Amino acid sequence: MTSTAWRAVSESRAGRGAAGLVILFGAAQLALWAGRVSPAAFPLPTTVLGSAAGLVRNGAFVASVGDTMLVWAQAMAITVAIAVPVGLLLGTLSGAERALAPLIEFLRPFPAVVLIPLVLLIVQDDTRTEVVIVVYAAIWPVLINTVYGVRGVDQLARETLRSFGFGPLSIARRVSLPSAAPFAATGVRIAGSIAFVVAVAAELVGTGMNGIGAFTASQESGTGDMAILIAVAVWSGLIGLAINAVFAGAERVAFRWHFALATSTRELP
Amino acid sequence: MLEVTSLTRAFGNHLAIADISMQVAEGELVTIVGPSGCGKSTLLRCVAGLLPPTSGQVVLNGVPVTRVPDRLAVVFQDYSRSLYPWLSVAANVALPLLAATRRGSDRGSRRGRAVRDPAVRDRAASQRAVSQRAVSQRAVSQRAVSQRAARRAVALAALESVGLGGFADRYPWQLSGGMQQRVAIARALACEPVLLLMDEPFGAVDAQTREDLEDLLLRVQAERHITTLLVTHDIDESVYAGDRVIVLTRGPGRVRAEVAVDLPAPRDQITTKERREFARLRAEVSRLVRGTPAPASAPPEISPPEIFQQAP
Ligand SMILES: Nc1ncnc2c1ncn2[C@@H]1O[C@H](COP(=O)(O)OP(=O)(O)O)[C@@H](O)[C@H]1O
Ligand SMILES: [Mg+2]
Numbered sequence: 112m113t114s115t116a117w118r119a120v121s122e123s124r125a126g127r128g129a130a131g132l133v134i135l136f137g138a139a140q141l142a143l144w145a146g147r148v149s150p151a152a153f154p155l156p157t158t159v160l161g162s163a164a165g166l167v168r169n170g171a172f173v174a175s176v177g178d179t180m181l182v183w184a185q186a187m188a189i190t191v192a193i194a195v196p197v198g199l200l201l202g203t204l205s206g207a208e209r210a211l212a213p214l215i216e217f218l219r220p221f222p223a224v225v226l227i228p229l230v231l232l233i234v235q236d237d238t239r240t241e242v243v244i245v246v247y248a249a250i251w252p253v254l255i256n257t258v259y260g261v262r263g264v265d266q267l268a269r270e271t272l273r274s275f276g277f278g279p280l281s282i283a284r285r286v287s288l289p290s291a292a293p294f295a296a297t298g299v300r301i302a303g304s305i306a307f308v309v310a311v312a313a314e315l316v317g318t319g320m321n322g323i324g325a326f327t328a329s330q331e332s333g334t335g336d337m338a339i340l341i342a343v344a345v346w347s348g349l350i351g352l353a354i355n356a357v358f359a360g361a362e363r364v365a366f367r368w369h370f371a372l373a374t375s376t377r378e379l380p
Numbered sequence: 381m382l383e384v385t386s387l388t389r390a391f392g393n394h395l396a397i398a399d400i401s402m403q404v405a406e407g408e409l410v411t412i413v414g415p416s417g418c419g420k421s422t423l424l425r426c427v428a429g430l431l432p433p434t435s436g437q438v439v440l441n442g443v444p445v446t447r448v449p450d451r452l453a454v455v456f457q458d459y460s461r462s463l464y465p466w467l468s469v470a471a472n473v474a475l476p477l478l479a480a481t482r483r484g485s486d487r488g489s490r491r492g493r494a495v496r497d498p499a500v501r502d503r504a505a506s507q508r509a510v511s512q513r514a515v516s517q518r519a520v521s522q523r524a525v526s527q528r529a530a531r532r533a534v535a536l537a538a539l540e541s542v543g544l545g546g547f548a549d550r551y552p553w554q555l556s557g558g559m560q561q562r563v564a565i566a567r568a569l570a571c572e573p574v575l576l577l578m579d580e581p582f583g584a585v586d587a588q589t590r591e592d593l594e595d596l597l598l599r600v601q602a603e604r605h606i607t608t609l610l611v612t613h614d615i616d617e618s619v620y621a622g623d624r625v626i627v628l629t630r631g632p633g634r635v636r637a638e639v640a641v642d643l644p645a646p647r648d649q650i651t652t653k654e655r656r657e658f659a660r661l662r663a664e665v666s667r668l669v670r671g672t673p674a675p676a677s678a679p680p681e682i683s684p685p686e687i688f689q690q691a692p
Contacts, residue, residue, distance in 0.1 A: 271462040274428055274454040275476035275571065289466045368465040371553050
């Protein structure tokens with residue numbers, strides 16, 4: 112590789128991440144070959160790669176990814192539909208936010224998975240329970256970021272619109288909503304990653320659920336093939352990365368003005 | 381045209397402006413000058429109907445101002461905060477026009493509600509109301525397209541008049557500070573205001589740009605005879621731009637004096653400012669702002685502008 116190509120790779124974040132993975136992969140492979148770690152206790156990275164490739168042709172695994180992503184999509188839709196309007200409301204009515212803040216701080220740190228038995232009792236359906244659990248985990252970043260975004264709406268920006276004869280509702284729609292939107296979107300991106308992780312975790316713990324977590328649990332008790340378990344983890348990680356990348360890309364496109372402003376202020380002396 | 385009577389505004393126990401009275405005639409450009417914190421912005425916000433006065437009143441064309449009056453335009457100092465970064469330059473300029481049309485359609489929907497209420501009691505009537513609404517909605521959506529085109533045309537003309545014809549589809553953050561403030565001025569002009577209020581509009585740009593913007597303001601103000609109230613803390617600007625200067629005292633702001641400016645129009649950054657009369661007015665306003673009494677003897681006669689003036 113030429114030195115300029117090296118510099119291009121080492122300067123891009125993705126390039127650096129990929130380099131780190133290659134180094135880790137190589138080190139693990141070498142350690143196992145050198146016999147420092149018993150191959151029985153830990154599969155060779157090349158074996159894991161083979162299993163990962165094999166999973167693509169494994170119908171049960173592909174279906175499980177579909178199940179998880181379906182729950183994920185439903186949960187994200189519900190999360191946005193609840194958290195964004197509530198966040199806008201709480202951000203606008205400062206009294207309401209102050210009244211609810213302690214409750215939110217109390218509810219937020221609950222590990223969502225702990226609630227599975229309770230929700231199952233109430234909802235009586237495994238998939239719907241999973242959706243509820245995922246929504247519970249994903250709702251907080253969207254809610255809090257939206258409130259934060261509305262809070263940050265510039266007073267002068269509102270006053271300008273008011274001076275042109277706009278009423279409070281028009282101001283909310285034309286100033287508060289657009290200027291809070293990039294913050295809400297950041298919340299949605301964070302929620303997207305959380306929702307995926309929590310969905311898989313719920314499937315691992317919950318008994319009657321489908322999806323990647325359930326597939327993992329079945330592999331564990333069935334073949335006990337560690338290479339496949341790691342391969343599933345690798346795929347899960349890649350899906351999580353992809354979710355984040357898609358949201359981050361959409362944010363950059365939709366809120367170009369927001370990032371342009373952020374950069375220009377940073378460049379000021 | 382604009383009449384301010386005994387206007388007082390307090391924030392809690394803190395008096396921001398006290399007992400301010402003034403009058404502005406149709407088409408006049410009055411500048412208000414005073415030290416920082418003396419209540420200039422508070423005065424302007426009361427005149428704009430953005431802030432209710434504690435006592436006293438503002439009357440615009442015979443109507444007491446209790447809310448934001450129609451066809452008012454305000455230009456603030458901080459263009460980066462009063463322009464909307466998610467809207468293109470043209471969309472920013474067209475925005476106030478939307479308020480005007482919206483007011484019309486709000487009235488329409490209120491009428492619609494009046495139709496709906498009795499209809500709840502009568503099923504047949506309610507069905508008739510629904511079909512009527514569907515027809516009128518189709519007409520409204522066709523009208524919306526042509527209205528949007530009309531708003532854009534007005535915005536483009538306003539941008540043209542401030543020398544930004546080619547920048548309609550840029551975004552504010554892609555422009556320099558001076559250009560952004562031109563956009564804000566274009567936006568104010570687009571709604572054909574009867575009253576233009578400017579709160580230190582040129583305070584955040586460099587000296588050269590500031591002079592250009594002052595001249596731009598004087599040109600469009602003269603062309604359109606817009607009654608204008610310009611707040612500034614810059615004494616030169618208050619004299620250069622004003623038909624009349626109102627000097628406020630240190631906070632709580634009161635009217636210390638009014639100074640008539642009879643410098644000939646059109647004004648020019650160089651020739652107007654080298655006039656002896658300009659120097660005299662500037663010194664007078666300066667003393668009033670500082671609160672130092674005029675010297676008993678005549679002011680020193682040798683000042684640089686005068687020397688320039690003696691040259692042919
Ligand atoms: N919203 C407000 N709440 C409390 N005090 C205010 C508010 N706005 C202005 N003031 C006070 O009123 C005084 C005049 O302020 P302002 O009108 O902004 O002055 P200027 O524009 O001349 O610099 C200042 O002492 C300021 O602290
Ligand atoms: Mg001010």
